[in-house]
Amino acid sequence: xxxxxxxxxxxxxxxxxxxxxxxxxxxxxxxxxxxxxxxxxxxxxxxxxxxxxxxxxxxxxxxxxxxxxxxxxxxxxxxxxxxxxxxxxxxxxxxxxxxxxxxxxxxxxxxxxxxxxxxxxxxxxxxxxxxxxxxxxxxxxxxxxxxxxxxxxxxxxxxxxxxxxxxxxxxxxxxxxxxxxxxxxxxxxxxxxxxxxxxxxxxxxxxxxxxxxxxxxxxxxxxxxxxxxxxxxxxxxxxxxxxxxxxxxxxxxxxxxxxxxxxxxxxxxxxxxxxxxxxxxxxxxxxxxxxxxxxxxxxxxxxxxxxxxxxxxxxxxxxxxxxxxxxxxxxxxxxxxxxxxxxxxxxxxxxxxxxxxxxxxxxxxxxxxxxxxxxxxxxxxxxxxxxxxxxxxxxxxxxxxxxxxxxxxxxxxxxxxxxxxxxxxxxxxxxxxx
Ligand code: ADP
Ligand code: MG
Numbered sequence: 450x451x452x453x454x455x456x457x458x459x460x461x462x463x464x465x466x467x468x469x470x471x472x473x474x475x476x477x478x479x480x481x482x483x484x485x486x487x488x489x490x491x492x493x494x495x496x497x498x499x500x501x502x503x504x505x506x507x508x509x510x511x512x513x514x515x516x517x518x519x520x521x522x523x524x525x526x527x528x529x530x531x532x533x534x535x536x537x538x539x540x541x542x543x544x545x546x547x548x549x550x551x552x553x554x555x556x557x558x559x560x561x562x563x564x565x566x567x568x569x570x571x572x573x574x575x576x577x578x579x580x581x582x583x584x585x586x587x588x589x590x591x592x593x594x595x596x597x598x599x600x601x602x603x604x605x606x607x608x609x610x611x612x613x614x615x616x617x618x619x620x621x622x623x624x625x626x627x628x629x630x631x632x633x634x635x636x637x638x639x640x641x642x643x644x645x646x647x648x649x650x651x652x653x654x655x656x657x658x659x660x661x662x663x664x665x666x667x668x669x670x671x672x673x674x675x676x677x678x679x680x681x682x683x684x685x686x687x688x689x690x691x692x693x694x695x696x697x698x699x700x701x702x703x704x705x706x707x708x709x710x711x712x713x714x715x716x717x718x719x720x721x722x723x724x725x726x727x728x729x730x731x732x733x734x735x736x737x738x739x740x741x742x743x744x745x746x747x748x749x750x751x752x753x754x755x756x757x758x759x760x761x762x763x764x765x766x767x768x769x770x771x772x773x774x775x776x777x778x779x780x781x782x783x784x785x786x787x788x789x790x791x792x793x794x795x796x797x798x799x800x801x802x803x804x805x806x807x808x809x810x811x812x813x814x815x816x817x818x819x820x821x822x823x824x825x826x827x828x829x830x831x832x833x834x835x836x837x838x839x840x841x842x843x844x845x846x847x848x849x850x851x852x853x854x855x856x857x858x859x860x861x862x863x864x865x866x867x868x869x870x871x872x873x874x875x876x877x878x879x880x881x882x883x
Contacts, residue, residue: 450512452472452474452508452509452512453469453470453472455508455511455512456469456472456504456505456508457469457470459504459507459508459511460501460504464501468493468496468497468500468501469497469501471488471489471490471493472486472487472488472497472505472521473486473487473488473524474486475487475522477513477515477517478517481515481517482517482518483517483518483519483520484509484517484518484519484520485520485522486505486519486520486521486522487521487522487523487524487525487526488521488522488523488524489523489524490523491523494521494522494523495521497521498521502519502521505519505521506518506519547614548599548602548603548606548612548614549599550603551726552595552596552599552600552603553600553603553604554567554570554571554574554600554604556596556722556726557593557596557597557600558715558718558719558722559715560711560712560714560715560718561712561715562592562708562709562710562711562712562715563592563593563597563708563709563711563715565706565707566586566588566593566594566597566706566707566708567597569581569584569586569704569706570584570586570597570598570600570601570679571604573601573677573679574600574601574604574605575604577605577610577644577645577676577677578644578645578675578676578677579675580704581703581704582672582675582677582678582702582703583668583672583677583678583679583680583699583700583702583703584677584678584679584680584703584704584706585679585680585681585682585686585700585701585703585704585705585706586598586679586680586681586682586706586707586708587681587682587683587684587685587705587706587707587708588683588707588708588709589683589708589709589710589745589746589873589874589877589878590683590746590748590874590877590878590881591745591746591747591748591749591877591881592708592709592710592711592746592747592877593708593747594649594681594708595649595681597681597708598614598647598649598679598681599614599647601645601647601679602614602645602647605644605645605677610643610644610645611642611643611644611645612643612644612645612647613639613640613643613645613646613647614647614649615647615648615649616648616649616650616653617648617649617650617651617652617653617654617660617664618650618653620640620648620660620664621653621657621660623636623639624636624659624660624663637667640667640671641667641670641671643671643676644676644677645676645677645678645679646667646671646676646677646678646679647679647680648678648679648680648681649680649681650681650682650683651680651681651682651689651700652682652683652684652689654689654692654696655689655690655691655692656690656691658693661692661693661696664696665693665695665696665699668696668699669699672699672702678703680700683874683878685705686700686701686705687701690802710744710745710870710873711747713740713741716740716743716747716750717736717737717740719747719750720736720739720740720750720754721736723750723751723754724736724754724757724758727754727755727758728758729754729757729758729761729768730768731757731768731773732770734770735768735769735770735773738770738773738774738777739753739754739773739777742777743777744873745873745874745876745877746876746877746880746881748881749780749877749880749881752780753773753776753777753780756776756779756780757772757773757776760772760776784831784880785831785832785833786833788831788832788879788880789832790828790832790834790838790839790842791842792879793824793827793828793831793832793879794808794809794824794842796875796878796879797820797823797824797827797875798820800871800874800875800878801816801819801820801823801871803816803817803820807820808820808821808824808843809842809843809844810844811844821843821854822854822857822858823858823871823872823875824843825839825843825851825854825855825858826854826855826858826859826872827872827875827876827879829855830876831876831879831880836848836851836852839851858872
């Protein structure tokens, strides 16, 4: 049977007579992804495209058993280079916008620690480009920055906006790739033609001069066109080392909002929400236990809930406090086995901006002594290393100064809110290996 006979049977008479019978089937693309049809009249082509694509696809399946994308062209049409570029970009934009559909505003628990970032994100998602441009969300690892960023994306997509979500690293790779392939035109068309540009983890722009230069132009172009830009970072723009001034100041043009470590109440609400989403019911006692044992990263809390769920459903274990305590112990043990002392030194070094060699030296300036104390505290907390091990690596003669440092750090954890925050953020970074 030929294609037209099939479509005649599957459609009503007037549609067929007026439009569909003008379809001429040309070919399937070489990779079999697209079936190409031609029509002689521009208006009919666009009418068919908007009304009958699904029907045509259905008939094509009857016709030859495959289900490629349907493309309707004007007969003899040669696409201009610009159109081809635009199409390429449109296709890619929808592909590269791989947003996690579960990262929505609905699934985000709001509390004092993230209220402002949440409100600003919602405002921006509702009216992109109008207020707070750019929006800059910053805060420690695992506290919901990516979640909020993608919630903006999902919301804007629903409202029919063009959204690009990338990490700054993807942006950078894309950029280098385009230079290599002499395809900057395409790169620029992609990043400069969206309604909402979402860039995750911009702290990695640090020291990347060429990418900064390109991002500067992308930023200006979008900002001038009143398109929304949202960025996340683990620190304030002013604290991103090696960021050129003109970018830093632009990052501060709009609104800067932080996400902080949630308080107990918010943590409890998050655990309730996440266990709901995982389809498990936890008692008050268990929820409290988890909330008080895990003191910072929400990602870690989520990990525990997934484990509980797995043990319950795969091993048929009953969910009770003992089981959850066991799982948590396991998780903490695993963390400890995976974390190495040099990693801790490196992360503390880069976060506090003190050279590893200084941390291991005998220097006694306040900043170095503080970094050393932080390392000691974290090594004690996160690894199985003994005091003599630590003393050896840090070039300390005896371990009495180690225990002195630990004592001091414990005091600071009680008294110094700032010290506590630094420790918690570092802990997140180390546990999440970021
Ligand atoms: P970040 O990007 O700040 O490192 P993420 O956005 O990746 O953190 O969050 C880590 C995990 O914690 C995600 O699975 C996210 O859904 C969850 N999460 C973080 N904050 C919240 C919150 N307030 N409500 C619900 N889930 C949250
Ligand atoms: Mg993130």
